[in-house]
Amino acid sequence: MKVPFLDLKSQYQQIKMEIDREIQSVIDSCAFINGPATKNYEKNFAQYCGVKYAVGVANGTDALHLAIRAIGIGKGDEAITAPNTFIATTEAITLAGATPVFVDIHPATYNIDVSKIEAKITAKTKAIIPVHLFGQPADMAPILNLAKKYDLKVIEDACQAHGALYHGNRVGSFGDVACFSFYPGKNLGAYGDGGAVVSNDEEIARKVARLADHGSLVKYQHDVEGVNSRLDSIQAAILNVKLNYLDQWNERRRNNAYLYNEFLKDVEGVITPAELENTKSVFHLYVIQVENRDELMIKLKEEGIGTGIHYPKALHQQPAYEYMGLKAGSFPVAEQCVSRYLSLPMFPELTEPMIKTVCDAIKKYVA
Numbered sequence: 483m484k485v486p487f488l489d490l491k492s493q494y495q496q497i498k499m500e501i502d503r504e505i506q507s508v509i510d511s512c513a514f515i516n517g518p519a520t521k522n523y524e525k526n527f528a529q530y531c532g533v534k535y536a537v538g539v540a541n542g543t544d545a546l547h548l549a550i551r552a553i554g555i556g557k558g559d560e561a562i563t564a565p566n567t568f569i570a571t572t573e574a575i576t577l578a579g580a581t582p583v584f585v586d587i588h589p590a591t592y593n594i595d596v597s598k599i600e601a602k603i604t605a606k607t608k609a610i611i612p613v614h615l616f617g618q619p620a621d622m623a624p625i626l627n628l629a630k631k632y633d634l635k636v637i638e639d640a641c642q643a644h645g646a647l648y649h650g651n652r653v654g655s656f657g658d659v660a661c662f663s664f665y666p667g668k669n670l671g672a673y674g675d676g677g678a679v680v681s682n683d684e685e686i687a688r689k690v691a692r693l694a695d696h697g698s699l700v701k702y703q704h705d706v707e708g709v710n711s712r713l714d715s716i717q718a719a720i721l722n723v724k725l726n727y728l729d730q731w732n733e734r735r736r737n738n739a740y741l742y743n744e745f746l747k748d749v750e751g752v753i754t755p756a757e758l759e760n761t762k763s764v765f766h767l768y769v770i771q772v773e774n775r776d777e778l779m780i781k782l783k784e785e786g787i788g789t790g791i792h793y794p795k796a797l798h799q800q801p802a803y804e805y806m807g808l809k810a811g812s813f814p815v816a817e818q819c820v821s822r823y824l825s826l827p828m829f830p831e832l833t834e835p836m837i838k839t840v841c842d843a844i845k846k847y848v849a
């Protein structure tokens with residue numbers, strides 16, 4: 483049995499009638515940009531996250547960049563984040579003119595190690611940007627306490643965690659502002675690029691909406707220079723349909739993760755993901771750690787099993803950040819994790835026999 487890493491087609495087949503109808507209705511209306519479909523989706527997505535405002539933007543990277551700018555972080559400022567995230571997190575900081583500062587991750591949760599943040603706070607620190615990596619909420623309570631103590635803003639990078647719960651509330655509802663990506667492979671994915679910024683702060687939401695539309699809230703009145711970063715109506719209409727299924731799809735991801743955990747629990751040399759107490763991860767990715775990762779990946783591929791590595795290097799190990807001068811050993815936990823991570827097939831439509839196939843193959847080659 484072949485097991486793909488990701489299968490977007492089978493999900494489309496389930497909802498094809500609804501999706502096709504909604505796409506056609508946007509085309510019939512010809513309201514392609516800033517039309518009712520986008521407004522409607524913004525309202526529904528805000529409600530889903532448990533916040534007052536959502537602003538659709540062109541992608542998750544722009545969501546981060548515009549949120550950082552809207553909150554007033556820029557030149558000379560520092561923003562703290564984890565080194566094992568996707569580069570979009572730090573690109574957004576740099577693009578806004580600020581400097582990313584890394585804090586190592588927790589060895590069990592793979593999210594920022596909250597016990598190591600305080601030591602990195604300086605007079606220039608203006609924000610903490612926790613990333614809810616792989617769908618698991620970062621430990622928000624201590625982060626919010628530190629932010630309060632040092633008067634910092636909190637910007638959630640929730641691009642991998644649509645619908646995840648921390649102490650009963652959805653991610654995206656904790657920070658001053660939070661950012662989502664609707665890249666097709668994300669838990670809530672469009673059929674192209676898309677993103678959103680959510681907040682309970684009307685002023686921040688207004689500023690993001692203005693920056694995203696050429697610094698303008700009233701046609702041809704440009705209060706500031708912005709960018710062109712809008713969520714187009716066709717993507718919004720698709721997301722509106724898919725939002726209704728998100729909880730059910732996330733629940734299936736969680737069940738799949740528990741099946742993996744069960745089948746792999748006695749396999750020596752395989753570390754399965756932990757879930758923080760009082761949180762509900764939405765398993766955007768199911769990531770194990772193994773010593774012989776690269777070989778295992780090749781063997782699984784030979785058996786028709788797709789896997790991925792998220793991500794092969796910590797950001798300070800990337801050529802783009804060589805200028806920071808952060809040597810090997812700067813973030814030992816993140817460095818060790820990225821050398822051992824392997825992402826197994828994970829999507830809602832994955833079946834138990836598929837998961838069993840993957841785990842049996844792993845058992846054959848790990849030992």
Ligand SMILES: *Cc1c(COP(=O)(O)O)cnc(C)c1O
Pocket residue numbers: 541542543544567568570571613639641642662663664665675676677
């Ligand atoms: C996907 C992702 C982004 C960027 O989103 P795009 O829509 O691809 O621009 C940012 N941060 C994290 C953690 C992501 O996974």
